[in-house]
Amino acid sequence: MTESVYMLIQIGVIALVTAALRFLPFWVFPEGRKRPQIITYLGTVLPYAIMAMLVVYCLRNTPVLGPTHGLPELIAVLIVAALHLWRHNTLLSVFGGTVCYMVLVQVVF
Template sequence: MSESQALISVLLIAAATVLTRALPFIIFPSGKETPAYIRYLGKVLPCAAIGMLVVYCVKAVKPLEFPYGLPELISIALVAVMQFWKKNTLLSIFAGTVLYMLLVQLVF
């Protein structure tokens, strides 16, 4: 794509992002009480949404073809185990990413 097309794409992506952040504040302006149902969703949806994002990240994996999603599976397992064990988010992310890069570049 050309530079101006890229610029248009970036600005639209920025608009979509700000829309998702501003929407609740547009629907419920200052001073109005948030309904209990919305407060409930605000509590449970972050967990569900982040679970969805994990799935979203591995959506392109083809479990029936070589390498059978093994680099993703192994690296995700490392991140999860390190996070449960050490609780150091950055260390978990760093270790998982380095392992994944090594696996896709050198092993598989």
């Protein structure tokens, strides 16, 4: 087989696995069946846990002992939190925090 055939087979397998993973929750928990309590609990708790892990991951290399002492990061995080509490708009919060951080890093600090 040629390299093109191998690539097409790989793309097909990737597409099938992706589709299967997307449909898996609907196959495991059909509409008429009651979901287990643990799945409902995880559905309410995991989004907040994932967001907390992403914040920790993003701030893990912040130079607290460096020249800026992590102030741009702290100010940007506070701006994101304030924007989200004010407007409840995720895109506005992320965009506002990113713009704030870039202005602070490029102009202020």
